[in-house]
Amino acid sequence: MQGVFTYLIDNLGVKDVQFEELISLDADTLRQQSPVYGVVFLFKYPIGEKPSETPKDGSFDFEAAENLFFAAQTIQNACGTQALLSVLLNKEDQVEIGPQLREFKEFTGAFPSDLRGEALSNSETIRDVHNSFARSSPFVDEQQRLATEEDDVYHFIAYTSINGTLYELDGLQPAPISHGSCNFDEFPDKVIPVLQRRIGRYPAHEIRFNLLAMVRDLRLRAREVGDQDWLYREEQKRTGWQWENALRRHNFVGFVGEVMKGVVGAKLSEGDGAYDEWLKAAEAKTKARIEERKKKGEGEESIEA
Structure with missing residues (x-):
């Protein structure tokens, strides 16, 4: 943020x-x-x-x-x-x-x-x-x-x-x-x-x-005291922020959809019920995560007022 x-x-x-x-x-x-x-x-x-x-x-x-x-x-x-x-x-x-x-x-x-x-x-x-x-x-x-x-x-x-x-x-x-x-x-x-x-x-x-x-701006303070290590850390932090902000703007739905198609196709090609077993394991993990979040009191989603 x-x-x-x-x-x-x-x-x-x-x-x-x-x-x-x-x-x-x-x-x-x-x-x-x-x-x-x-x-x-x-x-x-x-x-x-x-x-x-x-x-x-x-x-x-x-x-x-x-x-x-x-x-x-x-x-x-x-x-x-x-x-x-x-x-x-x-x-x-x-x-x-x-x-x-x-x-x-x-x-x-x-x-x-x-x-x-x-x-x-x-x-x-x-x-x-x-x-x-x-x-x-x-x-x-x-x-x-x-x-x-x-x-x-x-x-x-x-x-x-x-x-x-x-x-x-x-x-x-x-x-x-x-x-x-x-x-x-x-x-x-x-x-x-x-x-x-x-x-x-x-x-x-x-x-x-x-x-x-x-x-x-902490970069100004770093320059004023001549602390190059501090200035480098602040510049790196800004680079990270730019990357995070770029990710916020990007819609990954198409990418995720193609990945899911590839994974499902690979499981189906294995045969011998591999896909069904994989699906059951995924459902069990999802239910376990939901139960864990409920215990911690975490909501499933949030929005700003």
Whole structure:
């Protein structure tokens, strides 16, 4: 996901910014990535949960929308893009967001949050870049698919420090959520307890969370300190991200179909019931994997909220 988000904002014209996945939820780990402009948090969204008059943590700041960028989420499957834009469009004084996003922010500056959300979903530039990173699927139209109670629904939200306050920016909520005073330098220390409290509201067996930090391009930091090994690792990481993003766009159904034809043909040619035995063994392995996943509490599929 860090590679997807990094190249997504790259394609939107953002300069010298990348995403780093955090594997440890503590302030020191986050502070090591400084400067940290904000974080994007992925979590399982409870089916049927509706926005309430009072958030479970923090407090709604309805007046803040006049002084920061906050957009309501109006379409499905775009919460990741919306979360990262919630950070970027509030960091114009620290990040070069590029002419396209700057024009979009200026155009929507006087809009209420619902119209900002509509403008975001109707932006041809943002939509085209977002769709260019969508997984290729010949079977499911992700723009039209609706979640059911059998699906695991995941949602992205953003946390960042704006005007001396730590804000949670969630397009499914009616307003930004304030978590108290927080300047830029205090962000790692202030946001981690908020995230820990949020995770603490889930059952102990729920571990499907992901945290991405929006940070300054680490290649720039490596060049500044003259660490060539670090720079090489970062360049290799970018190469890997490009490969992964290319795989996301590719439709492998035709390739898989031809492989299956070849395997089945080989088994049939062996005769003596080899095909039937092979099929029974495959069915048994599939059932065993399904049972194992059920024991671990894993869903069979997931979609974004």
